[in-house]
Amino acid sequence: MWFGVITLFPPMLDAVTKYGVSSRAVKLGKLAVEGINPRDFTHDKHRTVDDRPFGGGPGMVMLAQPLLDAVAEAKKRAGGAAKVIYLSPQGSPLTQERVKALVSEERLVLLAGRYEGIDERAIEMVVDEEISIGDYVLSGGELPAMVLIDAVARLLPGVLNDEQSAEQDSFVDGLLDCPHYTRPEVFEGRAVPDVLMSGHHEQIRRWRLKQALARTSERRPDLLKDRVLSKEEKKLLDEYQREKSA
Numbered sequence: 001m002w003f004g005v006i007t008l009f010p011p012m013l014d015a016v017t018k019y020g021v022s023s024r025a026v027k028l029g030k031l032a033v034e035g036i037n038p039r040d041f042t043h044d045k046h047r048t049v050d051d052r053p054f055g056g057g058p059g060m061v062m063l064a065q066p067l068l069d070a071v072a073e074a075k076k077r078a079g080g081a082a083k084v085i086y087l088s089p090q091g092s093p094l095t096q097e098r099v100k101a102l103v104s105e106e107r108l109v110l111l112a113g114r115y116e117g118i119d120e121r122a123i124e125m126v127v128d129e130e131i132s133i134g135d136y137v138l139s140g141g142e143l144p145a146m147v148l149i150d151a152v153a154r155l156l157p158g159v160l161n162d163e164q165s166a167e168q169d170s171f172v173d174g175l176l177d178c179p180h181y182t183r184p185e186v187f188e189g190r191a192v193p194d195v196l197m198s199g200h201h202e203q204i205r206r207w208r209l210k211q212a213l214a215r216t217s218e219r220r221p222d223l224l225k226d227r228v229l230s231k232e233e234k235k236l237l238d239e240y241q242r243e244k245s246a
């Protein structure tokens with residue numbers, strides 16, 4: 001999968017190309033990430049990429065022309081059709097469902113804005129979709145772009161050693177993740193739950209599912225609203241709620 005990221009700070013992309021699971025995807029040839037700097041598509045001496053907002057107000061707005069030319073270059077490098085996604089708080093929320101759908105795109109261009117935003121005409125002319133990673137304001141779209149790349153990279157076939165760990169990740173089955181423990185068995189007087197030491201795989205599976213259901217109902221009841229529970233999940237959640245009120 002190929003990503004062209006339109007950014008004033010291409011070196012930031014090292015965070016996904018040189019470290020962690022996404023860097024493994026790059027090494028395996030399953031992921032490519034190219035930074036394309038709009039400043040390289042300016043035609044004035046000062047390589048201007050922004051200007052003051054019409055109508056007044058604080059800050060600066062990114063000029064449309066360098067962005068459009070950078071997107072055109074990205075599409076050329078993509079070597080085929082590529083959707084353009086603009087990362088901004090005005091976008092639709094990035095969810096695991098959306099991530100899973102994006103995995104089937106062969107090429108994507110991600111537009112990372114800076115300053116107060118980008119000229120609206122650039123959005124009208126080249127942006128296919130706006131995506132938000134959350135309801136807060138960052139200083140640029142690069143980190144959101146890398147969040148999207150990381151979330152997609154983990155799902156590329158053969159990237160994660162144990163396919164299961166992707167399956168067990170939170171939000172993959174619509175529940176929050178269960179607690180995890182490793183050595184030592186007792187840390188600062190706190191012991192690992194007995195069931196995890198029992199070697200009973202079926203009991204461990206049920207315990208983990210119950211913990212995931214309990215956590216989700218406590219911390220993110222909204223996720224349970226849209227989720228159909230299996231018979232077993234209903235039973236475990238009822239069990240948890242009875243134990244809680246006992």
Ligand SMILES: Nc1nonc1C(=O)NCC1CCCCC1
Pocket residue numbers: 087088089091112113114115116117118131132133134135136137138139140141144
């Ligand atoms: N939240 C977000 N989700 O996706 N992007 C986000 C963001 O906060 N982006 C920063 C702004 C900064 C000014 C230009 C446009 C992007």
